[in-house]
Amino acid sequence: DAGITQSPRYKITETGRQVTLMCHQTWSHSYMFWYRQDLGHGLRLIYYSAAADITDKGEVPDGYVVSRSKTENFPLTLESATRSQTSVYFCASTLAGGPGEQYFGPGTRLTVT
Amino acid sequence: DAKTTQPPSMDCAEGRAANLPCNHSTISGNEYVYWYRQIHSQGPQYIIHGLKNNETNEMASLIITEDRKSSTLILPHATLRDTAVYYCIVRVERSNTGKLIFGQGTTLQVKP
Numbered sequence: 485d486a487g488i489t490q491s492p493r494y495k496i497t498e499t500g501r502q503v504t505l506m507c508h509q510t511w512s513h514s515y516m517f518w519y520r521q522d523l524g525h526g527l528r529l530i531y532y533s534a535a536a537d538i539t540d541k542g543e544v545p546d547g548y549v550v551s552r553s554k555t556e557n558f559p560l561t562l563e564s565a566t567r568s569q570t571s572v573y574f575c576a577s578t579l580a581g582g583p584g585e586q587y588f589g590p591g592t593r594l595t596v597t
Numbered sequence: 598d599a600k601t602t603q604p605p606s607m608d609c610a611e612g613r614a615a616n617l618p619c620n621h622s623t624i625s626g627n628e629y630v631y632w633y634r635q636i637h638s639q640g641p642q643y644i645i646h647g648l649k650n651n652e653t654n655e656m657a658s659l660i661i662t663e664d665r666k667s668s669t670l671i672l673p674h675a676t677l678r679d680t681a682v683y684y685c686i687v688r689v690e691r692s693n694t695g696k697l698i699f700g701q702g703t704t705l706q707v708k709p
Contacts, residue, residue: 526700542696
């Protein structure tokens with residue numbers, strides 16, 4: 485089905501491990517985003533990408549790495565996971581410059597023990 | 598992007614109209630007002646957006662004051678499934694980043 489998907493939906497990992505969250509969209513949207521959502525902080529932008537091979541930092545980029553070799557994929561990597569990165573992660577996409585509608589994935593719930 | 602202020606929570610009776618206010622007193626002339634909502638544990642969902650004219654779609658209506666310093670999202674006949682956190686966001690329509698800055702939003706509880 486067309487849309488935006490995230491995998492895995494749930495992940496438990498240990499402190500210090502590397503973990504990659506996947507995001508895939510089928511609309512060929514230029515822009516893709518990664519947000520994290522924590523209780524008391526709402527949604528915060530981690531990284532975004534305007535096109536393949538173009539990425540930029542958001543509000544809370546420390547500890548995360550992104551890449552975008554293909555338009556449809558935007559993986560988020562935690563190089564050395566910490567407990568403070570326990571959160572729900574949402575991926576989103578929108579057309580170039582955006583008509584306003586960002587489409588969000590279902591989220592990945594990550595727990596770092 | 599201009600900052601928005603929303604009440605933290607509101608209640609609404611099922612079947613009645615839900616009117617969610619948003620203040621954006623520092624909005625610029627080229628900034629649009631967007632509304633998203635987030636139903637528990639799901640990704641945010643776009644509802645509507647507008648510049649200065651009132652807008653309506655199948656989900657809701659958006660009323661923007663003439664001075665554009667505030668707006669109201671109206672759900673005409675709220676149902677239990679409309680219980681969610683509603684976010685009012687102000688940003689330039691075609692920014693060079695496309696990113697959204699979410700505030701704390703308003704938690705709308707629709708009661709039977």
